[in-house]
Amino acid sequence: MQTVIVIGNGMVGYKFCEKFVAQSKNKDFKIIVFGEEPRPAYDRVHLSEFFENQDAKALEMAPSEWYAENNIDLVVGERVSDIHRNTKTIITAKNRVFNYDYLVLATGSSAFVPPIKGVEKEGVFVYRTIEDLEGMLAYAAKLKAENSNAKAAVLGGGLLGLEAGKAVMDMGLEPHIVEFAPKLMPRQLDSRSSQVLQLKLESIGLNIHLSKATNQILGDEGCITGMEFGEDDVLDVDMLVVSAGIRPRDELGKTCGLEMGVRGGIVVDNKMQTSDKAIFAIGEVALYNQMIYGLVAPGYDMAEVAVNQIIGNEEKIMPDDIDMSTKLKLIGVDVASFGEPFMPASKGHSIIFENKTQYLYKRINVSLDGKTLLGGILVGDASDYSMLHQIYLNGMKIPEDPSQLILPASDGGAAFGDVMDLPDEAQVCSCESVTKGQICGIIESGEAKDLADVVSCTKAGTGCGGCKPMVADLTNATLKSLGIEVKDSICEHFDYNRQDLYKIVQVKGYKTFNEVLDNHGNGGHGCELCKPLIASLMATINADTANKEYAIQDSNDRYLANIQRNGTYSVVPRVPGGEITPDKLIALGQIAKKYDLYTKVTGGVRIDLFGATLNQLPLIWKELISHGFESGHAYGKSLRTVKTCVGSTWCRYGMDESVSFGIELENRYRGIRAPHKIKGGVSGCIRECAEARGKDFGLIAVDGGWNLYLGGNGGANPRHAELFAEQIDNETVIKYIDRYLMLYMRTAKPLQRTAAWQERLEGGLDYLKEVIIDDKLGIVEDLENEMQTLVNKFECEWTQAVNDPEVMKRFNHFVNSDDEDDNIVFVPMRDQKMPEPWSN
Amino acid sequence: MMSLLLSKYKTVKEEEVKVWFKAASVNAFPKDGGACVKYKDLQIAVFNFSRLNKWFACQNLSPEKEEMVLSRGMIGDSNGIPKVACPLHKKTFSLKTGENLNGHLNAIATYPVKIEEENVYIGFSE
Numbered sequence: 022m023q024t025v026i027v028i029g030n031g032m033v034g035y036k037f038c039e040k041f042v043a044q045s046k047n048k049d050f051k052i053i054v055f056g057e058e059p060r061p062a063y064d065r066v067h068l069s070e071f072f073e074n075q076d077a078k079a080l081e082m083a084p085s086e087w088y089a090e091n092n093i094d095l096v097v098g099e100r101v102s103d104i105h106r107n108t109k110t111i112i113t114a115k116n117r118v119f120n121y122d123y124l125v126l127a128t129g130s131s132a133f134v135p136p137i138k139g140v141e142k143e144g145v146f147v148y149r150t151i152e153d154l155e156g157m158l159a160y161a162a163k164l165k166a167e168n169s170n171a172k173a174a175v176l177g178g179g180l181l182g183l184e185a186g187k188a189v190m191d192m193g194l195e196p197h198i199v200e201f202a203p204k205l206m207p208r209q210l211d212s213r214s215s216q217v218l219q220l221k222l223e224s225i226g227l228n229i230h231l232s233k234a235t236n237q238i239l240g241d242e243g244c245i246t247g248m249e250f251g252e253d254d255v256l257d258v259d260m261l262v263v264s265a266g267i268r269p270r271d272e273l274g275k276t277c278g279l280e281m282g283v284r285g286g287i288v289v290d291n292k293m294q295t296s297d298k299a300i301f302a303i304g305e306v307a308l309y310n311q312m313i314y315g316l317v318a319p320g321y322d323m324a325e326v327a328v329n330q331i332i333g334n335e336e337k338i339m340p341d342d343i344d345m346s347t348k349l350k351l352i353g354v355d356v357a358s359f360g361e362p363f364m365p366a367s368k369g370h371s372i373i374f375e376n377k378t379q380y381l382y383k384r385i386n387v388s389l390d391g392k393t394l395l396g397g398i399l400v401g402d403a404s405d406y407s408m409l410h411q412i413y414l415n416g417m418k419i420p421e422d423p424s425q426l427i428l429p430a431s432d433g434g435a436a437f438g439d440v441m442d443l444p445d446e447a448q449v450c451s452c453e454s455v456t457k458g459q460i461c462g463i464i465e466s467g468e469a470k471d472l473a474d475v476v477s478c479t480k481a482g483t484g485c486g487g488c489k490p491m492v493a494d495l496t497n498a499t500l501k502s503l504g505i506e507v508k509d510s511i512c513e514h515f516d517y518n519r520q521d522l523y524k525i526v527q528v529k530g531y532k533t534f535n536e537v538l539d540n541h542g543n544g545g546h547g548c549e550l551c552k553p554l555i556a557s558l559m560a561t562i563n564a565d566t567a568n569k570e571y572a573i574q575d576s577n578d579r580y581l582a583n584i585q586r587n588g589t590y591s592v593v594p595r596v597p598g599g600e601i602t603p604d605k606l607i608a609l610g611q612i613a614k615k616y617d618l619y620t621k622v623t624g625g626v627r628i629d630l631f632g633a634t635l636n637q638l639p640l641i642w643k644e645l646i647s648h649g650f651e652s653g654h655a656y657g658k659s660l661r662t663v664k665t666c667v668g669s670t671w672c673r674y675g676m677d678e679s680v681s682f683g684i685e686l687e688n689r690y691r692g693i694r695a696p697h698k699i700k701g702g703v704s705g706c707i708r709e710c711a712e713a714r715g716k717d718f719g720l721i722a723v724d725g726g727w728n729l730y731l732g733g734n735g736g737a738n739p740r741h742a743e744l745f746a747e748q749i750d751n752e753t754v755i756k757y758i759d760r761y762l763m764l765y766m767r768t769a770k771p772l773q774r775t776a777a778w779q780e781r782l783e784g785g786l787d788y789l790k791e792v793i794i795d796d797k798l799g800i801v802e803d804l805e806n807e808m809q810t811l812v813n814k815f816e817c818e819w820t821q822a823v824n825d826p827e828v829m830k831r832f833n834h835f836v837n838s839d840d841e842d843d844n845i846v847f848v849p850m851r852d853q854k855m856p857e858p859w860s861n
Numbered sequence: 862m863m864s865l866l867l868s869k870y871k872t873v874k875e876e877e878v879k880v881w882f883k884a885a886s887v888n889a890f891p892k893d894g895g896a897c898v899k900y901k902d903l904q905i906a907v908f909n910f911s912r913l914n915k916w917f918a919c920q921n922l923s924p925e926k927e928e929m930v931l932s933r934g935m936i937g938d939s940n941g942i943p944k945v946a947c948p949l950h951k952k953t954f955s956l957k958t959g960e961n962l963n964g965h966l967n968a969i970a971t972y973p974v975k976i977e978e979e980n981v982y983i984g985f986s987e
């Protein structure tokens with residue numbers, strides 16, 4: 022039994038373990054891994070996603086149990102402080118000593134902080150670890166609490182710096198990028214593309230300062246307040262993120278006397294061996310070909326080589342040429358560069374397409390004979406990146422007129438062949454080294470039946486994620502070539518998608534789920550996907566409420582309330598536009614008090630009463646209804662709220678009565694059921710206090726009428742609604758929203774919000790305008806009539822329920838007893854109560 | 862380790878039945894849906910799978926978070942196996958064997974059901 026010690030549990034150190042286990046089955050080896058960070062390896066490439074959900078677990082490369090299950094001793098939170106090569110031992114900061122037969126250094130790198138006067142001040146951060154991000158979030162929150170206009174700068178306009186810039190912008194700080202070079206991303210972009218990128222970034226709100234050398238960080242009481250570039254050249258900032266490059270963490274190599282690069286890094290050969298044959302170095306600490314490769318894909322290749330060398334496959338070595346192509350993510354603009362982005366005219370020709378009005382720049386470099394692609398740059402639209410990158414990597418033939426590769430295709434078809442033309446050896450996922458042949462192979466052999474299988478069998482797409490679209494295309498094309506239809510049918514019980522079923526139910530006039538299933542299903546009995554879907558279609562087509570056929574309703578609809586953690590429910594009465602009288606507020610308070618309900622104002626500006634048992638629901642609603650409330654449909658895929666600001670009724674800036682109009686719209690669309698929930702917003706002026714542009718439909722009062730915005734969304738993928746029509750009157754607004762919502766209800770996929778639907782709509786916003794405003798399809802009258810029928814037939818389903826003794830029976834917890842559920846436990850919380858926390 | 866609450870629920874096979882407990886009339890249960898029955902200190906979810914013309918019973922307790930909610934779940938089938946989906950996180954369980962069909966949770970306990978003179982009876986071993 023030999024011992025392999027891995028120092029560093031980052032992305033590459035983890036990948037070494039994964040590959041080692043897979044290839045050696047870990048029989049004759051014992052692996053011990055040391056990581057200095059407090060948690061097991063996580064996906065640093067997607068670090069910025071931590072800002073969205075602050076869920077460190079979601080970034081984990083593998084859970085800590087994985088290491089134990091595979092016979093690996095993982096020690097986190099313990100730094101290795103010394104290597105004694107003569108005794109083949111290492112010593113940790115806790116003074117523990119371990120013996121090794123092989124040592125693998127995967128200590129990565131740290132952010133380089135230039136020695137500028139004042140960088141030690143509070144509010145200066147680097148961008149490398151989860152702890153760095155937590156620090157930034159806490160600091161930004163503190164800043165914003167003191168000053169809503171707080172500013173943050175990023176030092177460095179490279180790949181990482183721009184990502185950090187977007188991150189501080191998303192934190193609500195005014196973002197500034199400070200770059201020493203005269204252009205952004207100097208290592209990947211030429212000056213023209215860099216300018217296009219700059220224009221685009223400025224248009225989304227990033228402030229960019231080029232050719233700036235920072236002399237000094239200014240501050241008082243130890244906190245940063247500004248950056249000084251020269252005399253009288255100062256930028257006031259409250260926070261700074263330094264992203265000025267990386268430095269390999271090679272200190273262990275230095276102290277134990279391994280051969281080092283002149284400017285750092287531990288020298289390795291093409292076997293990943295250092296000057297000591299028992300010691301390997303991989304990832305960002307390794308200096309290979311005089312280079313530190315700051316990307317994961319080469320690091321993963323190095324891990325593969327080291328594994329093979331240690332288990333005895335000596336022929337596996339690192340290639341000479343390493344692909345440094347990159348696609349930038351997350352900054353709201355596509356940027357990619359591959360192969361040789363800059364090329365002297367002596368080596369080939371460049372073809373350049375530039376359109377600054379659309380922030381587009383594409384450049385490809387082709388060989389002098391015009392036959393091969395040598396590299397290129399894409400800014401603004403990198404959708405062709407995967408294909409161009411493949412053509413470059415595989416030396417594939419290019420069209421006689423290479424400009425076709427980047428010019429917008431006139432006939433809509435792509436100039437180059439499809440993914441299936443790639444050679445089998447084409448490396449589709451460079452992070453995980455997965456070839457086209459492997460992907461097609463596991464589908465052909467039947468091992469993988471869909472995209473999810475392909476991803477879990479090959480891990481393709483789990484690294485930087487850049488290859489995902491191509492993996493999906495390849496999967497679909499292979500399935501198709503095998504005669505397997507790639508369906509978007511709703512579930513195993515129907516071969517139709519939602520749009521097909523909509524037509525079927527409408528034309529045949531079905532009234533029950535069983536009619537649809539028996540006539541158009543696959544012979545099964547339905548499930549939790551198709552039942553609520555068909556319930557929703559019937560509601561849209563026949564104006565049914567959820568009380569009809571309640572056993573096919575989603576469980577929240579079945580009980581007309583939202584189920585909570587402990588099986589109790591919440592009660593949300595409608596408060597149209599958020600306007601509520603003191604009497605109604607008092608009634609809500611009294612009812613909440615009587616039934617001991619936890620009370621909170623929701624993010625949809627109304628009041629939620631939590632903790633009602635099933636038996637209590639109808640009692641509570643009877644009282645609410647007697648005070649003039651009705652269902653708020655918080656449980657349905659239906660209209661939720663139309664959020665309003667106070668508007669010209671009170672506000673000194675108001676241009677129109679946003680509350681009155683919001684109430685009118687909320688009452689108009691209440692109760693209608695849709696593929697997903699619908700929200701609206703109405704703001705009285707461009708200050709936009711109702712956040713209308715974050716809603717499915719949003720209105721902003723301007724001089725001369727309303728501006729109508731469509732397809733906005735909060736949630737996990739926020740999207741601003743797009744401006745659809747300007748300065749229109751109330752009547753036109755309603756006409757357009759009627760048509761828009763009805764079109765959405767007819768054609769969207771199940772559980773697709775308007776934002777996702779609109780984004781994927783062929784022809785986009787222009788098409789929507791043609792259909793809704795110009796009536797290109799001749800359907801607007803139908804759409805309006807259908808909507809008007811729904812509006813006319815509205816009935817409050819809670820009023821229906823409390824007046825029908827049959828329906829009321831549904832709310833008994835037991836059919837054979839009036840007892841309530843005795844398993845529910847509440848615990849006190851502040852001055853109210855909450856369900857007992859889950860134990861697992 | 863199994864919690865005390867979960868350990869109260871054990872599958873009963875038809876031949877082990879000692880008590881046929883009369884729960885309620887068949888009309889108390891929705892077609893192709895379920896409702897909850899109280900027996901001693903147990904909560905049993907009973908489903909009227911009318912499309913199959915069959916009845917099923919299982920514990921009302923979802924094994925994932927140990928809440929009494931399965932009777933409120935939607936029923937249906939997956940490749941012919943009759944199942945119920947928990948309303949909290951849509952974990953699905955076979956109504957025949959109790960097996961978790963879309964995850965690795967422990968199986969839920971199932972109980973025999975019989976219908977006599979329009980009444981629903983659930984079989985217990987004690």
Ligand code: SRM
Pocket residue numbers: 583584585591593621622623624625626627628629655661662700715716733734735736737738774
């Ligand atoms: C209660 C409330 C949180 C609060 O205490 O404030 C809430 C609670 C829930 N939200 Fe929400 N959301 C609430 C406002 C929002 C908002 C803010 C808003 O409406 O302005 C958003 C972002 C805006 C948007 O929708 O675009 C929001 C975006 C979501 C999403 C993401 C939707 C998306 O398109 O990505 C989900 C998940 C989903 O629907 O699939 C969600 C899902 C949920 C669910 C249904 C989760 C669940 O399945 O249990 C929660 C229901 C609990 C309940 O019993 O009411 N909630 N949720 C808010 C109720 C508003 C109301 O009066 O009806």
Ligand SMILES: Cc1cc2nc3c(=O)[nH]c(=O)nc-3n(C[C@H](O)[C@H](O)[C@H](O)COP(=O)(O)OP(=O)(O)OC[C@H]3O[C@@H](n4cnc5c(N)ncnc54)[C@H](O)[C@@H]3O)c2cc1C
Pocket residue numbers: 028029030031032033034035055056057058065066067068069099100101102127128129130148149150181184270273303304305306314315316317318320348350485
């Ligand atoms: C925000 C961000 C975005 C990025 N985006 C991309 C991208 O889009 N594409 C791309 O290819 N790359 C990207 N990268 C770079 C990529 O993350 C790195 O190339 C990769 O993480 C390198 O892996 P590594 O294992 O060599 O180093 P690391 O991931 O840094 O891991 C080294 C680990 O070793 C630990 N360690 C160091 N010394 C010791 C010691 N003495 N004892 C114990 N433990 C020690 C460190 O604490 C660290 O956890 C990004 C990086 C960042 C920060």
Ligand code: SF4
Pocket residue numbers: none
């Ligand atoms: S209320 Fe919304 S954001 Fe909050 S936990 Fe529930 S789903 Fe998540």
Ligand code: FES
Pocket residue numbers: 923924925926927928947948949950951952
């Ligand atoms: S509690 Fe039932 S699936 Fe989560």
